[in-house]
Amino acid sequence: MKLISFLPILLLIGGIASKTNFKANGTFHCDYNAWCFFVTLWEEDITESWNDVIDRMGTKCVFGRHSWDYKLDGNEYEDAPFLDKFYEVFLSVRHNCTSFGIREVRSDTTYESVDTAVSYITWDKDLTGDTGTPYKEFV
């Protein structure tokens, strides 16, 4: 009888989305004197066919400097309680620090418990070179 009276309360708690704040930062390096990049922080969604954008900054062009510090900040809300106990988070950056054209490189995936309140991710990357997937546009 006690259990039955607790049941609605448990369902209510389970139905409230918990929030995780993701803070990503790092330094991009490039040997060229003029280069642009577009960085995005993603959450991989296994239950959907697309990934969630947590945060991104517009295309940034850097002139006369070989490194740039970036910062991203955004929230994810647990949408499938009891199924998926971890967020799978990664960064991607499209840049033209190449001999020709735009390329995209990705960070490793970070796993974060949905119970974490604030998650910190640091990704430093030397972008110089022709590795990664070619793209026509930054966005």
Ligand SMILES: *[C@@H]1O[C@H](CO)[C@@H](O)[C@H](O)[C@H]1NC(C)=O
């Ligand atoms: C990134 O954030 C960490 C704290 O989480 C800090 O120690 C580090 O200096 C930051 N790096 C940059 C490049 O801002």
Ligand SMILES: *[C@@H]1O[C@H](CO)[C@@H](O)[C@H](O)[C@H]1NC(C)=O
């Ligand atoms: C990247 O693009 C910017 C803007 O078009 C250009 O000024 C720069 O020379 C390019 N850098 C490289 C290394 O291609």
